[in-house]
Amino acid sequence: MSKVALDNTKARLGPTAEQVHWLHRDIFDWIPERRFDLWHDRAVFHFLMDADERESYLHVLRSGIAPGGWVIIATFDAHGPTHCSGLPVVRYSPTELAQIFAPHFNLIDTRSEEHLTPAGLVQPFTWVTLSPSS
Ligand SMILES: C[S@@+](CC[C@H](N)C(=O)[O-])C[C@H]1O[C@@H](n2cnc3c(N)ncnc32)[C@H](O)[C@@H]1O
Structure with missing residues (x-):
């Protein structure tokens, strides 16, 4: 942030x-100096445009999440805006987002949200909850 x-x-x-x-x-x-029980990312992961960037993110996530921990990730939905804060984003359906994190993470839950910005704009979000595969 x-x-x-x-x-x-x-x-x-x-x-x-x-x-x-x-x-x-x-x-x-x-480089995470410890492992965390909860990883919460809203509207960061969707800025990663390249597979290499997503791979690096996954590497950091895997080294920072505790066994039995929880990972919550939110991105713009597949039908959401193409840009966020003026930058291009990758948009995901729940299935697409979960696939990025498999096979290292199990999908626990998905949510779709119509987020209302302070400016009154509707931003459709995809949320996934994951847990590390043992
Ligand atoms: C759209 S804002 C979302 C902020 C907050 N999570 C929220 O939902 O309101 C995107 C955030 O991603 C952060 N960000 C973008 N690239 C990043 C990176 N490489 N490392 C850490 N944070 C990053 C930015 O600093 C910014 O705070």
Whole structure:
């Protein structure tokens, strides 16, 4: 997430922000220093246009998620907008998104959401919940 967004979130949380371990990293340069029980990504993965980038993301995810952990990923839906924040995105149906993460992750659940932006635009999202294959 952007540094500005993180700083705004910290300010909004006030003293509670001290209970959070904050990290500002490029996913492609990050080596997780521990394993996490929950990985939550909304509207980041869909910016990865190349197979190489998606492979790198998967590598980081696999090294950062704990056995028995949960992975929640949301991208624009197959019929959603072609761009996000002015950048092109890859759009996914639930099946397409789950296929990217197989065989290393099992699909637990999928959701479709019509997200309403603060500007009043509707953005159809695909959500998947996954767990690492043992
Ligand atoms: C559309 S915003 C989504 C932000 C937030 N997850 C949400 O749902 O509101 C996309 C976010 O992806 C982050 N991002 C894009 N490429 C990234 C990368 N290579 N490593 C880490 N974050 C990245 C951007 O900094 C930005 O905060």
